[in-house]
Amino acid sequence: MFKKFFIVSTALFILLSGFGRKNGPEKIKALYRARQKHWVDSVCNQLSGDERIGQLFMVAAWSDAKRSGNRKWRNSSPVTTSAG
Numbered sequence: 001m002f003k004k005f006f007i008v009s010t011a012l013f014i015l016l017s018g019f020g021r022k023n024g025p026e027k028i029k030a031l032y033r034a035r036q037k038h039w040v041d042s043v044c045n046q047l048s049g050d051e052r053i054g055q056l057f058m059v060a061a062w063s064d065a066k067r068s069g070n071r072k073w074r075n076s077s078p079v080t081t082s083a084g
Contacts, residue, residue, distance in 0.1 A: 044052065 044055075047055070
């Protein structure tokens with residue numbers, strides 16, 4: 001009898017101890033974001049001015065030959081190199 005009571009009360013305690021902690025996941029997410037921000041700040045503080053500017057650009061690159069056939073897009077670019 002005591003063994004059944006112990007098992008039921010332990011299971012009930014485990015189940016109910018998780019309820020009511022609505023802030024649990026948010027606190028974990030906030031801690032994770034804080035660690036990410038710390039890492040990003042530490043890396044950015046080590047970059048030179050040119051490297052920081054380089055972080056503002058995104059290059060379009062494809063890993064397969066089918067997508068790299070987008071030469072029409074490259075040829076229709078509004079940017080011109082002539083002084084015309």
